[in-house]
Amino acid sequence: MERTRLVIGNWKMELSYGGQLELARSIKQLLPSVSKNVDIVICPSYPVLAAVREVLHGGVLALGAQHVHWEERGAWTGEVSVSQLASLVAWCIVGHSEQRHLTGMTDEQVCATAHLLLQQGITPVVCVGETREEHDTEVTIGKVTAQVAALLRTTTRTSLSKLVIAYEPIWAIGSGEMPDPEEAASVMLLIRKLVAEQFDNEVAERVRVIYGGSVSARTAASYVTEPGVDGVLVGGASLKPRDFIEIVRLVATGTS
Numbered sequence: 001m002e003r004t005r006l007v008i009g010n011w012k013m014e015l016s017y018g019g020q021l022e023l024a025r026s027i028k029q030l031l032p033s034v035s036k037n038v039d040i041v042i043c044p045s046y047p048v049l050a051a052v053r054e055v056l057h058g059g060v061l062a063l064g065a066q067h068v069h070w071e072e073r074g075a076w077t078g079e080v081s082v083s084q085l086a087s088l089v090a091w092c093i094v095g096h097s098e099q100r101h102l103t104g105m106t107d108e109q110v111c112a113t114a115h116l117l118l119q120q121g122i123t124p125v126v127c128v129g130e131t132r133e134e135h136d137t138e139v140t141i142g143k144v145t146a147q148v149a150a151l152l153r154t155t156t157r158t159s160l161s162k163l164v165i166a167y168e169p170i171w172a173i174g175s176g177e178m179p180d181p182e183e184a185a186s187v188m189l190l191i192r193k194l195v196a197e198q199f200d201n202e203v204a205e206r207v208r209v210i211y212g213g214s215v216s217a218r219t220a221a222s223y224v225t226e227p228g229v230d231g232v233l234v235g236g237a238s239l240k241p242r243d244f245i246e247i248v249r250l251v252a253t254g255t256s
């Protein structure tokens, strides 16, 4: 099966309004030299989404949001709903560990969000992963299995092929520490196995599974050359245009 790989830049809350516009322009400008066999998504902050959308117009870069609320509407001061995002983005990160931590977002709320996004034709990028303590006490498999099982219980066969699962060990995010590529790939293989058990091999083959946590231009290749790894979710390194483009190149070609 022909696979389209995926690179997502998660800009978090790191840059000013103008800084994000500048970064979007730089990435767009550097991109034409890059292979087309890859979806490239950037996720700026809410206030700048509309302006970045203008910048990206006519190019290959896609726009995503970093988070959205799990309720359709209501008295949720400061929150943003899926329908409010629908005309702006084609992708949305769901259940990033920083949001799970901040809002106490549960697996059920993550699943509800993914469901609403799929209804609106927005691709959810659902983050799963273990804490450092869970990793050190070797309960990674149990933790990731529970998160993925919750997702699979509420997702249909058709919608699953439109969804992305990002394995992000929480201890690897922003820390410069990473699991061995083989270790990360084995967890990602487990995710695909869970999908196959719930549905079948065809769906498991189609779902895109990506790795996130301290990915850089130096480390990306060793992860994306592992079997079953469809791409990367990049935080810090996505703020440096040349590094981000290099990561895109590595992912697109699957080589170092």
Ligand code: PGA
Pocket (backbone or CB within 6 Å): 010, 168, 172, 173, 174, 175, 212, 213, 214, 215, 233, 234, 235, 236, 237
């Ligand atoms: P990092 O962030 O690449 O800076 O570790 C990844 C993420 O939080 O998605």
